[in-house]
Amino acid sequence: MKRLFAIASAFGLTIAGAAAAEYPERPIEMIVAYSAGGGTDTAARTLAPFIEKYLGEGATITVVNRPGAGGEVGFTELSRARPDGYTIGFINTPNILSIPIARQTRYSMDSIQAVSNVVDDAGAFNVLPNSPFTTLDELVAYAKENPGSVTYGTSGVGGDDHLAVLQFERLTGISMTHVPFSGAADVRAAVMGGHIAMAGLNISEAASLVNEGELIALGQMGEKRWTGAPDVPTFQEQGYDLVMGSSRGIGAPAGIPKEALNALQEAIAKTVEDPEFLAAAEKQDLPLDFQNAADFQAKLDELDSNLQTLWKEDPWVK
Structure with missing residues (x-):
């Protein structure tokens, strides 16, 4: 009887284990x-x-x-x-x-x-090729000389792009002027039209324009470079400890x-x-x-x- 009980118990455990492994049912x-x-x-x-x-x-x-x-x-x-x-x-x-x-x-x-x-999708700062600043260091220097004059667009208050800029301002001691839009497409249109100085966008949202030379990405905020934008250095590579996206x-x-x-x-x-x-x-x-x-x-x-x-x-x- 003990042997039969042991076999039955082992069999029962096997069935229970199989049932647990059936997710999803x-x-x-x-x-x-x-x-x-x-x-x-x-x-x-x-x-x-x-x-x-x-x-x-x-x-x-x-x-x-x-x-x-x-x-x-x-x-x-x-x-x-x-x-x-x-x-x-x-x-x-x-x-x-x-x-x-x-x-x-x-x-x-x-x-x-x-x-x-x-x-x-890492954040990125993007500007026109004729911008007075085309690197992060130049952006910081320009913003310090011209407080509040750099306008930047994002797809809304409290979004990742807006929060990224706030963190960058805190890191560097600069002050810029936020211009919120309803979405990434509007931000792209505004920077391409020269209506804002800089666009805060996720790296994938600007990659095609950057690759075509219509925009310059000052940096991407990932811990490493995204393969879709291998030539854009990270913020950390440039000495700014900011990871956001x-x-x-x-x-x-x-x-x-x-x-x-x-x-x-x-x-x-x-x-x-x-x-x-x-x-x-x-x-x-x-x-x-x-x-x-x-x-x-x-x-x-x-x-x-x-x-x-x-x-x-x-x-x-x-």
Whole structure:
């Protein structure tokens, strides 16, 4: 009897282990906190089929748009979902961090678990070739001699481009004048038309104009140079300790089961090495930067600390 019990117990453990390894057993919902057709939505819909592929046969992911309040609506829904692995979402920096700093929100980062980062679109300062400054050092010197005279455009107050300039001003002791626009396209048009002196854009948003010689990128704010702009030095290479951009990755409600977290990480890691996905990402100018849950969470924590400090010293919402 003992032998039969031992065999039955071992068999039971095997069945239990197999059941746990069957994730996902039903469709997964991926929340996108921005409108359909935007950059985040396009990236999410490009990514989803590959995650399905590497999660295994029968896996399905439905992308659901929950736009509003700069991302707060979608982030709140993600944070309040059941932490069972069947609700995940695209999370964007700095918005997911800066919104709770600037105002009362219905979510906090304690309720969201980082899963994997996918995209890291570094910030960049861009000027016309005939600008009086074409390097960061020249920008600093010019701005010190002409306080407030350098106008710069971004796609909105509190966005990554605006926060990047605020941090740069704090690092260098200069003062420039912010001109907010409704989106990157408007910022590009303004700098190309000479209506502003400098454009704060993500490196991918200006890469084609820089490569064609229509704009000069003073630097990119990644920890390393993006392969799509290999000739543009980083800020750190030029002596300015500034890393800022828009990271886009996958998050889940805090408390997601370990087996689901591991399965998602593995599927995303395989996705960013898939030649078909890499071709699609290149076509969309997506600067890929895979990070596992631990590394992505550490990056979010560091950025949150930096933004908290920046808010205390120079709030971006007055």
